[in-house]
Amino acid sequence: MPIAAEGVNYVYMAGSPYETKALDDVNLTIEDGEFVALIGHTGSGKSTLVQHLNGLLAPTSGRVLVDGQDLADKGTDRRAVRFHVGLVFQYPENQLFEETVEKDIAFGPKNLGLPQEEIGRRVREAMQKVALSYEELAQRSVFELSGGQMRRVAIAGVLAMEPKVLVLDEPCAGLDPRGREEILGLIRRLHEESGTTIVMVSHSMDDVANLAERVIVMEHGRIAMDGTPREIFSKGEALRAMGLDVPQAVELAEALRARGIPVPEGAYLPDEVAQAVLSAVGGGQQNAG
Amino acid sequence: MVNQQAESRIITDGLSYRYPEAERDAVSNVALHVRAGEFVCILGHNGSGKSTLAKLFNALYVPTEGTVWVCGMDTKDDDLVFDIRQHAGMVFQNPDNQIVATVVEEDVAFGLENNGVPPQEIRVRVDEALAAVGIKDKAKKAPHMLSGGQKQRVAIAGVMAMRPSVIILDESTAMLDPSGRQEVLSTVRRLNQEEGISIVLITHYMVEAAQADMIYVMDDGKIAMSGTPRQVFSKIDEVRALGLDVPPMTAMAQTLRSAGLAVRADVLTVDEMVEEVCRLQQKG
Numbered sequence: 346m347p348i349a350a351e352g353v354n355y356v357y358m359a360g361s362p363y364e365t366k367a368l369d370d371v372n373l374t375i376e377d378g379e380f381v382a383l384i385g386h387t388g389s390g391k392s393t394l395v396q397h398l399n400g401l402l403a404p405t406s407g408r409v410l411v412d413g414q415d416l417a418d419k420g421t422d423r424r425a426v427r428f429h430v431g432l433v434f435q436y437p438e439n440q441l442f443e444e445t446v447e448k449d450i451a452f453g454p455k456n457l458g459l460p461q462e463e464i465g466r467r468v469r470e471a472m473q474k475v476a477l478s479y480e481e482l483a484q485r486s487v488f489e490l491s492g493g494q495m496r497r498v499a500i501a502g503v504l505a506m507e508p509k510v511l512v513l514d515e516p517c518a519g520l521d522p523r524g525r526e527e528i529l530g531l532i533r534r535l536h537e538e539s540g541t542t543i544v545m546v547s548h549s550m551d552d553v554a555n556l557a558e559r560v561i562v563m564e565h566g567r568i569a570m571d572g573t574p575r576e577i578f579s580k581g582e583a584l585r586a587m588g589l590d591v592p593q594a595v596e597l598a599e600a601l602r603a604r605g606i607p608v609p610e611g612a613y614l615p616d617e618v619a620q621a622v623l624s625a626v627g628g629g630q631q632n633a634g
Numbered sequence: 635m636v637n638q639q640a641e642s643r644i645i646t647d648g649l650s651y652r653y654p655e656a657e658r659d660a661v662s663n664v665a666l667h668v669r670a671g672e673f674v675c676i677l678g679h680n681g682s683g684k685s686t687l688a689k690l691f692n693a694l695y696v697p698t699e700g701t702v703w704v705c706g707m708d709t710k711d712d713d714l715v716f717d718i719r720q721h722a723g724m725v726f727q728n729p730d731n732q733i734v735a736t737v738v739e740e741d742v743a744f745g746l747e748n749n750g751v752p753p754q755e756i757r758v759r760v761d762e763a764l765a766a767v768g769i770k771d772k773a774k775k776a777p778h779m780l781s782g783g784q785k786q787r788v789a790i791a792g793v794m795a796m797r798p799s800v801i802i803l804d805e806s807t808a809m810l811d812p813s814g815r816q817e818v819l820s821t822v823r824r825l826n827q828e829e830g831i832s833i834v835l836i837t838h839y840m841v842e843a844a845q846a847d848m849i850y851v852m853d854d855g856k857i858a859m860s861g862t863p864r865q866v867f868s869k870i871d872e873v874r875a876l877g878l879d880v881p882p883m884t885a886m887a888q889t890l891r892s893a894g895l896a897v898r899a900d901v902l903t904v905d906e907m908v909e910e911v912c913r914l915q916q917k918g
Contacts, residue, residue, distance in 0.1 A: 491680055493680065521877065522679070523679050524679075593881075604911075606915060615885065618886070625911075626914050626915045
């Protein structure tokens, strides 16, 4: 279920004094099974772009194709597309409303008109995927849960629709370190074990470095960079000029190079940089001795 | 005790708090102090009691057992509540939930008006507070047109206008993007260093905590660890067991040490790591 954006423009509040071009000629293709991180300064167009990926917003001009079907075509079953491309909003736990965890997760599948048995299977499976115990929690009120658990219930609600593509807008915002670790682990498992395509909006460069296979950088509604984490994070200066950070490992690699300590270009993972330090300094000690 | 109270902004002794009908204490037997001009950080996973503790610091909650003194005033004394809140101002998590007015400077003036401060004095204090947080140019703006970081600075200005001794920030950077977080943190550090205001920062970001003078780690309502950032974060295993993390460079120091490289265990920042590596290279 590849997703393609072709020449997508989107204008907020057209004709008013606050008219803003949120997307400006965006072209991209996301293939099956990719793990894409979408980064950019607040207001760069990330959230607007992700809302185009399942037809929640329609381009002012240009088109979005999901599995080759134009979302704007009259013949396209937009409802069906929306089931295949699951969108997890920021702070999704704010949208929980049912009496019990089970009912909340079942809400989507129920609206699909699925048989009771199938709904039950999907709820159990979704809860298992987000590591919530069905026996323990299914009949509890969502409001008795911790923040991290509530967020996982919200994600389970999207997973119960069995999407092929999962789009997450800052899934770790506001969580404590343990909660972040749980959510990131869950996203990684969905990608590795179920082959789900992942599009993740994130402000944490360390999370992006650890997880993503491809990084798309947005600025002023345009795609400013598109490449592997190695390619993107080797352009520290350009990222900083856009008001973005680089992972601390990259910062260290740059600073060490400036002091004459060789660190391979493109090293961006903590272990890579640590290895370079060991061979530079450890090796230096042996030679000097 | 009297002397200690004079130079400490907040002192707690045997402090416990239990929510009505709860089976156990949310805060349990906590003893700590926040000195004049000190920058204190409180860490702990969700549910560890951090926010309850913060609310005990400015008399939003009153201790079930033990005592909290704010600038020498016992928070159990009803007559002192307004004085206590003026001395210990609080900034909350959600920038959209703490702004009440439709113009920035009116929002900053809100607390002063409620306290019956004369209009001329309000003008002076609002201008001062807006300048202190660096948003004087936004005085006439509508708060909803500001960024998250700017909104939080408006909230801090509202506290500053009361001329507080301590500012308590309860996860005030949690909902901001990296540049907004940076904005709020550098504002807070400046108020601490230049105006001598004590800071109590509650956060989930270890890089922010690394800038504090003193860290208290909460777990199960109790203080599980305390010390300078170096002392606390160099105990990586203990910190992780409490559901927290350490700054990335502290983790890298551990990786390098376990591979036999003699870097210090208490490295906190990239600059310190660079110095350590260069020191070892020259030695070699």
